[in-house]
Structures are given as structure tokens and as C-alpha cells.
Amino acid sequence: MKNWRIFKIVFLTTSRLPNERPLTAQMAPVQLSFFSGQRNRVRAVAAMLTLSPVVFHLTRPGQVPPVAHVVGPAVVRQYDEGYYRLRLDSLRAAFGYRKHFPPAFELPALLALSHYPELRNERIRFQTVPKAMPLVASRPDPGNLFRGRPEWVYNIFISEEAPETLRHDLLKKFSFNAQVGILGHELAHTRHYQDKSAWQMLVTGVRYLLSDAYRARFELDTDRDAIAHGLGWQVHAYALHYRRNPRLSRPEIAAIDRYYLPPAAVLAHMRQLSAKKL
Numbered sequence: 001m002k003n004w005r006i007f008k009i010v011f012l013t014t015s016r017l018p019n020e021r022p023l024t025a026q027m028a029p030v031q032l033s034f035f036s037g038q039r040n041r042v043r044a045v046a047a048m049l050t051l052s053p054v055v056f057h058l059t060r061p062g063q064v065p066p067v068a069h070v071v072g073p074a075v076v077r078q079y080d081e082g083y084y085r086l087r088l089d090s091l092r093a094a095f096g097y098r099k100h101f102p103p104a105f106e107l108p109a110l111l112a113l114s115h116y117p118e119l120r121n122e123r124i125r126f127q128t129v130p131k132a133m134p135l136v137a138s139r140p141d142p143g144n145l146f147r148g149r150p151e152w153v154y155n156i157f158i159s160e161e162a163p164e165t166l167r168h169d170l171l172k173k174f175s176f177n178a179q180v181g182i183l184g185h186e187l188a189h190t191r192h193y194q195d196k197s198a199w200q201m202l203v204t205g206v207r208y209l210l211s212d213a214y215r216a217r218f219e220l221d222t223d224r225d226a227i228a229h230g231l232g233w234q235v236h237a238y239a240l241h242y243r244r245n246p247r248l249s250r251p252e253i254a255a256i257d258r259y260y261l262p263p264a265a266v267l268a269h270m271r272q273l274s275a276k277k278l
């Protein structure tokens with residue numbers, strides 16, 4: 001039973017945001033506790049490998065629907081909450097299929113989804129929880145082990161509470177535009193899982209757990225993927241917010257850059273993408 005719990009945590013925790021990354025042991029002891037011990041890592045990998053035959057049986061190759069070529073919606077500089085609130089019904093009709101939202105974040109989630117037409121048929125549950133660490137996290141549902149691939153569920157957890165030093169980073173503290181960016185980053189993770197075989201997801205989970213360099217590259221690529229889906233300004237907005245946490249020291253802010261694109265790099269990547277389109 002213990003191995004199962006570890007498997008769930010490890011295999012399903014491949015999505016992290018700046019607030020998710022423990023910057024110091026003092027800041028986030030809960031986050032560090034799992035990843036700190038070599039023994040825990042070995043046990044986690046062993047548990048994952050033990051369960052892998054079940055996963056492979058239930059997620060045979062060829063069951064993953066083909067992903068449409070991404071032609072993202074127009075880039076929007078600033079999503080205005082009031083403007084889009086009036087269009088909530090049509091957004092629901094267009095992007096709400098097989099989705100579940102908490103009322104507080106339905107609108108930014110729908111706008112983020114509008115940038116991922118390839119996720120239209122996926123079952124995605126956005127849900128607030130009292131305490132989650134990371135504060136916002138994408139995790140395939142544990143019940144997927146017993147579902148066929150088309151019925152897979154992807155959870156996106158949104159924490160309602162945080163340790164004092166990280167309260168600045170709760171989703172509700174971000175601007176509306178930045179909320180769209182954060183949820184867009186999470187959906188880039190979902191998009192990443194979507195066309196991966198169970199084997200590839202297992203390998204990703206193991207590498208994410210064991211290799212700091214891999215984890216950094218994985219998260220940086222996720223930011224780039226969200227930008228490629230037309231969310232550059234929204235990623236820029238949340239990147240700025242994370243670096244303005246008054247409770248973090250300068251070195252702690254600098255440490256975020258290793259895992260998530262700094263605002264200047266977001267703009268540079270946007271320029272690079274738009275130059276390619278010309």
C-alpha cells in the first residue's frame with residue numbers, strides 16, 4: 001500500500017510551477033521531504049516499475065488519438081475579465097466539453113483551453129483543494145490505471161492555501177491575465193501527456209524525479225510550449241508576478257530562472273516565434 005502511494009505521487013507529479021519548486025529547505029519543507037531521500041527515490045522507481053505492466057496493458061499504443069496540427073488562436077495582449085465574462089456561455093459551449101471547473105477559475109481556464117484545440121475531447125478536471133503542494137499542479141488521475149486511454153482524466157489542482165512565504169503565489173493572487181497563463185502552462189503539461197505512451201510517461205516520471213537538469217529542461221520547454229500556443233503575454237504576466245514575491249530573497253528569485261523562463265526570455269521567445277512566421 002505504501003508503494004502504491006509513492007507510485008501515485010511520483011508518477012503523477014510531473015508538473016511544477018515556480019511556486020512548486022522548493023527554493024530553500026526553510027521555505028518548503030513539505031515539498032523537500034519527498035524528493036530529498038535517495039532511498040525514497042529508489043523505492044519510488046521500484047514501485048513504478050512494478051506497476052508498469054498494468055499500465056502498459058491498459059494503455060496500449062495506438063489508442064491515443066492523433067493530435068491535430070496546432071494552429072493557435074490569435075495572440076491576445078491582455079485578457080479582460082469583464083469583456084470575456086459576458087461571453088462565458090459561448091466559451092463554455094466551445095471549450096467546456098468534458099471539462100470540470102471550480103466557479104472561481106472557470107473563465108481563465110476556458111480562455112486557456114481556447115489555446116489548445118487539440119484538448120477539446122480530453123477529460124480535464126480543474127479543481128480547488130484546501131492545500132496542495134505544488135500550489136497548482138497537473139496530474140493524470142490515478143483511476144486512469146483502470147480506464148481505456150480515451151477515458152483518461154487529467155486533474156489540475158489549485159491550492160486555496162499556502163505557507164506564509166508562498167501566499168503571494170496562490171492562483172487567486174495573480175492578475176486575471178496571469179491566471180490564464182498559469183493554467184495555460186498546466187495545459188501544456190496535459191498536452192504533453194496526451195500523445196505519450198504509458199512507457200514514455202513512466203520514463204518521463206523517473207527522469208523528472210531523478211534528474212534536476214531534466215526537470216529544469218522539462219519545465220522550461222513547457223513554458224515555451226504555452227508560448228507557442230499563443231499565450232506569450234500571459235506567461236510573461238505570471239513570470240513577472242512570481243519574481244515579485246516580497247517574501248523571497250534575491251538568490252531565491254534567481255533560482256526560479258533555472259526552472260521557468262524569466263520575463264525577458266519569454267519576450268525573446270515570442271520574438272523568435274513571430275520572426276519564424278514572417
Ligand SMILES: [Zn+2]
Pocket residue numbers: 014015016017185186189219222
Ligand atoms: Zn509545470
